[in-house]
Amino acid sequence: MKTLPPRSKVKPADxxxxxxxxxxxxxxxxxxxxxxxxxxxxxxxxxxxxxxxKQLAACLEFDLEIDLQGEQLGNYAFLKTAEDVSNSTYxxxxxxxxxxxxxxxxxxxxxxxxxxxxxxxxxxxxxxxxELKPHRLTLERILRYKPHTLGEGEERLLAMQAQMSETSNxxxxxxxxxxxxxxxxxNEKGETVELxxxxxxxFLHSPKRSVRKAAFHQYYEQYAGHENTLAAALxxxxxxxxxxxxxxxxxxxxxxxxxxxxxxASVYDSLIESxxxxxxxxxxxxxxxxxxMKLPDIxxxxxxxxxxxxxxxxxxxxxxxxxxxxxLEPLGKEYCGxxxxxxxxxxxxxxxxxxxxxxxxxxxxxxxxxxxxxxYQPDVLDHVFTLAHEAGHSMHSYYxxxxxxxxxxxxxxxxAEVASTFNEQLLSRHLSAQAKTPQERAYLINRxxxxxxxxxxxxxxxxxxEKITHSLAEAGEALTVARFKSVYRELLNLYFxxxxxxxNELELECLRIPHFYRGFYVxxxxxxxxxxxxxxxxxxxxxxxxxxxYLNFLKGGCSKYPLELLRDAGVDMETPEPVDAALTRFGxxxxxxxxxx
Amino acid sequence: MSAKVDKIQSWPTPQWHPDWGDAELxxxxxxxxxxxxxxxDERFDVEINHIDVGYVRVEIFLQQRRCAELWYTDAxxxxxxxxxxxxxxxxxFADVNEGVQLLIATFPAIQ
Numbered sequence: 001m002k003t004l005p006p007r008s009k010v011k012p013a014d015x016x017x018x019x020x021x022x023x024x025x026x027x028x029x030x031x032x033x034x035x036x037x038x039x040x041x042x043x044x045x046x047x048x049x050x051x052x053x054k055q056l057a058a059c060l061e062f063d064l065e066i067d068l069q070g071e072q073l074g075n076y077a078f079l080k081t082a083e084d085v086s087n088s089t090y091x092x093x094x095x096x097x098x099x100x101x102x103x104x105x106x107x108x109x110x111x112x113x114x115x116x117x118x119x120x121x122x123x124x125x126x127x128x129x130x131e132l133k134p135h136r137l138t139l140e141r142i143l144r145y146k147p148h149t150l151g152e153g154e155e156r157l158l159a160m161q162a163q164m165s166e167t168s169n170x171x172x173x174x175x176x177x178x179x180x181x182x183x184x185x186x187n188e189k190g191e192t193v194e195l196x197x198x199x200x201x202x203f204l205h206s207p208k209r210s211v212r213k214a215a216f217h218q219y220y221e222q223y224a225g226h227e228n229t230l231a232a233a234l235x236x237x238x239x240x241x242x243x244x245x246x247x248x249x250x251x252x253x254x255x256x257x258x259x260x261x262x263x264x265a266s267v268y269d270s271l272i273e274s275x276x277x278x279x280x281x282x283x284x285x286x287x288x289x290x291x292x293m294k295l296p297d298i299x300x301x302x303x304x305x306x307x308x309x310x311x312x313x314x315x316x317x318x319x320x321x322x323x324x325x326x327x328l329e330p331l332g333k334e335y336c337g338x339x340x341x342x343x344x345x346x347x348x349x350x351x352x353x354x355x356x357x358x359x360x361x362x363x364x365x366x367x368x369x370x371x372x373x374x375x376y377q378p379d380v381l382d383h384v385f386t387l388a389h390e391a392g393h394s395m396h397s398y399y400x401x402x403x404x405x406x407x408x409x410x411x412x413x414x415x416a417e418v419a420s421t422f423n424e425q426l427l428s429r430h431l432s433a434q435a436k437t438p439q440e441r442a443y444l445i446n447r448x449x450x451x452x453x454x455x456x457x458x459x460x461x462x463x464x465x466e467k468i469t470h471s472l473a474e475a476g477e478a479l480t481v482a483r484f485k486s487v488y489r490e491l492l493n494l495y496f497x498x499x500x501x502x503x504n505e506l507e508l509e510c511l512r513i514p515h516f517y518r519g520f521y522v523x524x525x526x527x528x529x530x531x532x533x534x535x536x537x538x539x540x541x542x543x544x545x546x547x548x549x550y551l552n553f554l555k556g557g558c559s560k561y562p563l564e565l566l567r568d569a570g571v572d573m574e575t576p577e578p579v580d581a582a583l584t585r586f587g588x589x590x591x592x593x594x595x596x597x
Numbered sequence: 598m599s600a601k602v603d604k605i606q607s608w609p610t611p612q613w614h615p616d617w618g619d620a621e622l623x624x625x626x627x628x629x630x631x632x633x634x635x636x637x638d639e640r641f642d643v644e645i646n647h648i649d650v651g652y653v654r655v656e657i658f659l660q661q662r663r664c665a666e667l668w669y670t671d672a673x674x675x676x677x678x679x680x681x682x683x684x685x686x687x688x689x690f691a692d693v694n695e696g697v698q699l700l701i702a703t704f705p706a707i708q
Contacts, residue, residue, distance in 0.1 A: 119689060121674030124618070125666070128652040140651075144616045262616075 364397020
């Protein structure tokens with residue numbers, strides 16, 4: 001068996017070069033001490049923010065300086081820790097950073113309430129002052145919460161409830177991550193393996209149907225045995241959302257959740273309506289899947305195993321980079337040049353080593369270059385897509401940091417997945433065009449189909465479930481196990497179609513999805529991929545104007561609200577078109593797959 | 598006099614996102630104050646200043662010298678200046694009559 005090398009034995013050329021943050025740990029220590037020593041400076045502004053626009057600007061600039069230095073220090077500590085999570089030097093570094101960052105947060109905690117307390121007309125006159133022009137959007141974003149901010153005493157009570165209000169989520173997490181024991185099960189090789197929340201999906205990918213089926217039923221047995229506790233936890237979580245929305249004067253819990261990104265509820269509703277319109281295509285896909293897998297009927301546990309096995313391929317790092325850069329050519333010379341140079345020169349920590357953080361991520365900061373952690377394996381084609389995905393995040397960070405001031409460079413979650421999945425779209429197009437056999441092409445098409453199915457259609461089903469259950473709570477209806485299951489059953493019938501066999505246990509899925517315990521988050525996955533598909537079509541089929549609009553989106557950071565940034569790039573998420581276009585593409589892919597198979 | 602009134606009444610209401618406040622209410626309130634001021638003391642003249650999207654104020658002139666600026670959101674705010682044009686004092690009020698009286702009293706006519 002091949003063992004992983006220790007970090008010290010990894011070739012420097014395969015490691016990221018963190019010197020754009022700090023050339024050494026010693027330099028980090030010096031900067032950390034200086035940063036820590038600056039924190040008492042917050043005191044000089046406390047109680048004075050309503051004195052003048054100049055004073056408010058000085059306080060905001062001080063706060064930004066602390067944040068900027070903190071981000072640089074935090075990034076370095078975080079990335080060093082990710083290299084080897086067992087390294088106590090960097091664990092200590094991260095711990096010290098977190099402690100001081102939390103102190104900074106406490107020292108700065110007066111800023112927001114003091115700003116809110118400035119009379120509205122006076123604040124408006126401040127915002128028009130030249131000193132505050134660079135901070136105007138920051139302040140406007142704080143002030144839009146004013147109608148939803150309560151009096152001092154009420155705010156104190158809400159703050160005191162914060163920890164208590166997390167109880168439902170904690171009950172779910174403890175039950176799901178610790179207390180539920182799913183037993184052992186035999187895998188396709190006949191080996192006895194533990195069934196757990198993390199191994200469940202591996203079993204669902206088993207080519208042997210009896211293994212998938214056994215894992216499915218055994219897994220849900222545990223949820224069935226705890227369904228009342230889980231329903232109480234989910235009900236409590238939904239009631240919490242409803243309570244806070246009402247307490248803060250939002251028209252609904254959905255409205256409260258969408259307020260931060262300034263997304264109208266019509267975007268959410270339109271997403272659901274569009275997906276409903278295209279569900280017959282999904283039903284057709286399930287039928288193709290059933291046929292290809294030679295199954296008498298199709299169940300939920302038959303929907304994860306790849307229809308086609310991964311093609312034997314070996315893509316060494318340099319070839320992967322080359323392939324990605326060629327695929328991204330429609331983004332222009334500058335984009336490709338910067339990315340290629342970065343991927344070949346220190347942006348990326350390439351291969352696994354002992355103790356390295358698993359998976360992949362991109363970490364972009366305002367200072368220094370963006371960094372990508374990979375655990376790249378040349379024989380896994382999916383890793384080439386992962387690299388293209390993370391490169392999308394990194395280039396988004398690169399452009400935003402280059403073109404925005406610190407306060408407006410950080411893009412929000414709503415748009416974060418657009419740049420990454422955009423790159424996956426281009427890579428998929430490129431590899432499909434290069435495919436040498438119909439099997440190879442079918443594999444790539446099926447990959448795209450599953451991405452749209454999992455990210456747009458399934459997440460929209462989840463989003464619809466959240467909308468219905470929150471509305472029920474708002475209407476004063478009891479959220480019982482039976483109610484949750486009946487709502488979910490109706491959605492399963494709708495989203496999987498008349499020919500799909502829905503096992504009764506699948507109704508319990510609604511109690512085990514962690515995202516349901518942090519309401520109204522998942523719709524962003526669906527809107528993000530829809531926008532990426534629509535934008536990639538625009539750029540590939542368009543000219544200079546379309547490309548520049550997209551690059552401007554990457555340069556925009558959070559200088560505008562997400563829908564505005566996307567609208568400027570050429571995609572209006574307030575209309576059904578982008579989601580419809582993504583699902584039309586889904587239909588085309590299904591047709592093509594049907595022909596190829 | 599009627600030229601001043603016509604000018605004030607012709608100020609257009611800007612269009613902006615509700616995050617910047619109620620543009621109609623803001624303009625209506627600024628006009629109401631301005632109309633009362635010029636009606637009660639003809640020494641004063643007013644100009645609307647659309648500083649940026651979401652930001653509008655009234656500049657108030659006393660015999661061609663900029664003597665004050667007026668803001669409105671949910672209440673009035675008036676900054677009035679000394680003879681150097683430096684910011685001197687801020688006044689908050691909700692009632693137009695009260696505000697106009699205060700401003701006129703701040704700049705008494707020279708007998």
